[in-house]
Amino acid sequence: MTELDGVFRREWGPAVAAIARWSGDLDVAEDAVAEAFAEALRTWPRDGPPERPGAWVISVARNRALDRMRRESTRPRREVEAALDGRWAAMDSAEVHPVRDDELRMMFTCAHPALEPASQLALTLRLISGLTVPQIARALLQSEDAVARRISRAKGKIRGARIPLRVPPLELLPERTPQVLACIYSVFTEGYWSTAGPSAIRDDLCDEGVRLADELCTLVPDSCDAQALSALVLLHDSRRATRVDATGALVPLDEQDRARWDRERMTRGLSRLRRAEGAAGTYLPQAVIAAAHATAPTWNDTDWGLICKAYDRVVDLTGSPVAQANRALAIGFRDGYRAGLRALDEVSGDPRLARSSSTAAIRADLLRRSGRFTEAAEAYRAALRLDGSEPARAFLARRLVECGG
Template structure:
C-alpha cells in the first residue's frame, strides 16, 4: 500500500475533477473514484500499471455510469433525473479541470469555510481529519460542511465550470486560498509519517502557475506563485537523509534550488501592488531565501512584513509567528511578551504553534526547565510523526 499512496494522492484531484465535469455530480464523481481506488488495491498487487491515471479514470467512469443506469430506473432516487452521458470518448484529465472545480467550489452560494473544506477534499484528496487540522476546526464540523456544500451544488444546479471573466474577481481570493492550503499541507504536513508531501507541494506550485496564466494581470496570483516557489526552493533540505526535520538555521543553503528561487523572485517583482496576504509572506520567504546564512537574516524586514500581513489579514497564526520574529529582532523576552498577547486565542487551542514557539524562545533564553515544559505540551498537540520526533530532540536538549 505504501508504494500506492503517492499514486492515489497524485491522481485523486484530477480524477474527481474530470469525472465531475463528465457526469455533472460531485458526490457521484467522488464515490466512483473512491471505488476505483478500492479496486486498484486488489488489482495492483504487483504494482501500478504504466498509466495509473488512465486505469483509474476508466474504472471510475464505468462505476459512475453503472450507478446512473441503475438509478435511472428507480423513480424517486437522487440520480433518477440525471441523463446518461452520451459522450463515449475516453475521459482524460485536461489542463484546467482542477481549476474548474476550484472555481465551482468558490461559488458565492457557499459560505467561505465550506468552500475551503470542499475544495481541499475534492481537489487535494485530503481526509476530513487532515482538513480539520489544517483549518483548526473539529472533524464533525468539517464533515458537515462538506456534505452540505455538495448538496447545495447539486440541488442549486451550480455549473461545474470556470466562470466568465467578469465573475473571476469575486471568486479569485477563495481559489488563491485553496491553492495555498494545498501547498501548505504538503510543505508542513499536519499529520502522518512524513514531514513533507511532495505531491501536494508540486500540485500547489503547479496550480499557482496555472492561475497566473489564467489571470496574468492579477498581482495576488503572482504573489502566491512567488510564495510557493520561494518556499519550495528549500524543500529538499527541510529533512535529513533519515527524514528528520531540519530547522531553517541548520539547512544546507548550498543545496537550495536556485532556479526555482529565481523564478520565485521574478514572480515577486510581478506581484507589485498586490493587496492580499501573499505578498508580505512572499517577502518573508524571499528574505530567508536570499540570506547568505542564518546570522545574516534581515529580521527588521521580516517584522515589517508581518506588520503588513497582520494589517491586511489578521490571524492568530500570523501574530504568533510575528512574536517569534520579534524575538530575533528585539530580544527573546520581547518575543515572549508578544506571544502572551495571542496565546489564549481559542483558534489556536488545537494547535502546537504557541507551545512550540514559546519553548523555542525559552530554550534560546537558556530557561531550559521552562522550555522542556512547553516542549511537552507541544508534543501532546502535534499529530505529525516527524514534528513529534523533532520536539523530542529539542526536549532532550533541554534535559527533559
C-alpha cells in the same frame, strides 16, 4: 502498498475533477473514484500496476459512476448511456475553455458565490486535494465536526440549488480567484508542513501547489495576488530539499545547508515577487518574508526588521493568530527573546490555536534560546501533547531531551 499510496496522492484530484465534470455530480465522482482505488488495492498487488495508473483509475471510476447512474436514473438505459457518452466526447472536443487544467477548473467551480467561502475551501480541499477531514480541520483551525458539516452542506447546496458543475465565463473568473488562491495555498501548505502522518513533507502536494499557482498566473496574468502567491510558494519550495535530512528528520531553518537551496526556483520566485507589486492581499507580505529568508547569505544576516514589518501587515490584513505567533518569534530574533515571549503571551490564549502545537513550540524555542531549559522542557511537553506529523513530533522530542526533559 507504497506505490498505490503514491498514485492516490497524485491521481485523486484529477480523477475526481474529471468524473465530476463528466457526471455533473460531486458525490458520484467522489464515490466512484474511491471505488476505483479500492479495486486497485484488490488487484494491483496480484496483477501489478497498469502502465498508466491515472488513466486506469479514471476508466474504472467512470464505469462505476456509469453503473450507479444507470441504476438511479428513471430514463431508459440506452438514453442515459448515450447522453453520458456524448458528454465524455464533448470533454475531449476541440473547444478549449480558458481554464485548461481539470483540477483548476474544479476549484473555480467549487468557488461558486452561492457557497460561503469557508465551505468552498473545505469542499475543494476534500475533492481536489484528497485531504482528509482531520487534515482540513487542522489547516483551517476548526473542529473535525464543523469541517464535515461544511462539506456536507456545500454538497447539499450544490445539489439542492442545481448549481452546475461548470467553470464560469472568463469575465467572471476574477470574482472567484481569491478563493482559488486560498485553496492552492492550503494545498501547498499541507504539503510543505504536513500536519499528520509519517512524513514532514508531502512532495506531491508541494508540486501541485507550485504547478497550480503557475497555471493561475498564466490564466490571470494581471492578477498581482496570483503573482504574489506564486512567488510565495516558489520561494518556500526552493528550500524544500534541505528541510529534512537523509533519514527524514526535520532540519530547522538556521541549520539548513543554504548551498543546496534551489536557485532556479528562488530566481523564479523573486521574479514573480517583482510582478506582484501593488498586490493588496496577504500573499505579498508573506512572500516578502519568504524572500528575506531565501536571500539572506547566512542565518545571522537575516533581516528580522523587514520580516517583522511584513508580519505586521499580515496580522493587520487577517488577524490570524498563527501569523501573530510567528510574528512573536520574529520579534524575539529582532528585539530579544523576552520581547518575543511577551508578544507570544498576547496571542497564546486565542481559542483558535487550541488544536495547534505551534504556539507551544514557538514558546519552547524562545525559552530554549534564552537558556531557560526547565521551562522550555515543559513547553515542549505541551507541544507534544498536540497533533503533528511523526517527524515534527520526533523533532520536538529531540529538543526536549536537549533541554534535560
